[in-house]
Amino acid sequence: MRWLITAIIVLATGLANAQASMAPAAQQLVEDTAGKIQARMHEEDARLKNDPAYIYRLVDEIILPHFDFKRMSGWVLGRNWRTATPEQQERFTREFRTLLVRTYSKALVDNRDRKIVYEPLRADPKATDVIVRSEVEQEGSFPIEITYSLYLNGEGAWKVYDVNIDGISLVANYRTSFTNEIKQSGLDNLIKKLSERNQQAANE
Template sequence: MVPGGYDAPRAPSTIDRLLVRKRIVNRLLCLLLAAFLSVAALAKPAQSADAVVTTMTEQVLAQGALTDAVSIKALVESAVMPHVDFRAMTARAVGPRWRTANEDQRARLMAGFEALLIRTYAGALSEAGGARFRLKRSAAVDASTTEVWSDVTVRGGREPIALNYRLALQDDRWKIVDVSVLGVWMVATYQTQFARVMERSGGIDGLIQELEARSKAP
């Protein structure tokens, strides 16, 4: 006892220190768990990958057969593009040289690529009237990527056309980043074509000119 009748402060024992540490660790774990649950709730997709593909495809098929470029472009812009990460798709198709392109070049590449795709698939859209869509299955590739398998049967009783999609989760939305028709993935196909064009034409500007020329061809 110290002068004045008071007991001297007791030094914390090993057990006391361990209890304090345990309480701190428990609080940190609780905070981490709360943060994890909050992030998981925010990252939950507003719409499943299956639903994105089904909604988009049925909206396109509901328009029936389209034959003029203006109507096809309007349909693509309204029904398809909101569900596509077209910047990422174009970047992958262009390949490593995308990183060296400036924003103006990138915008022209995206516009040219979109015009090319519309021209390429205009024939298929002209036969969309009466076509039937069937969702087959989906499977996760990894935590943020999934593939959706489907097919479309056009009028005339021909064999179904296999139409598969690869989607990436961005914030809380699934976005299409690649499409496979009859087993051929679109991005890989165009990546090979674009690489050849850039090799013989001198790079990004040569590819832009090629894409813009194709979009204006009769």
């Protein structure tokens, strides 16, 4: 899970609204929110210390609207998504989103000042599916390579649908874990477990 938490550090530095149809807007998308989320965290440092759960609201407000959770959920569940009922799909997507909110929030609080370096975009300017590459500097160690996969949706907004850390895909990582859970006890039980974990974390 360390690789995922490190990814959040980078992700939290990006993801502003992007209505342009050109690929460079995706790069800008990931970079621009750096100032916004970091500024909010510094401005509201006292509140975050008194109310640690407030970070969930910031993550939900600033970062997660730029994820396509339906697409991510579909890829994470694979064929199990296609056989799931609409109600199961909705419940899973909701709990999966909450899971990521928790993970991102903890990483932001613990690592908000870590330096990020973005690589120049390698894509056709007119591309509608791009990869944004970055590195997280590690004191006394090699940097961690992190890439974000984004696509331009029908409304002209760039959306993140996967994160890759040192060659490990977030979608593929959860897909393996969730597939094993479903094989053992079914989709409904997986959703129940996610809900229980999320609720337990909310009460801590």
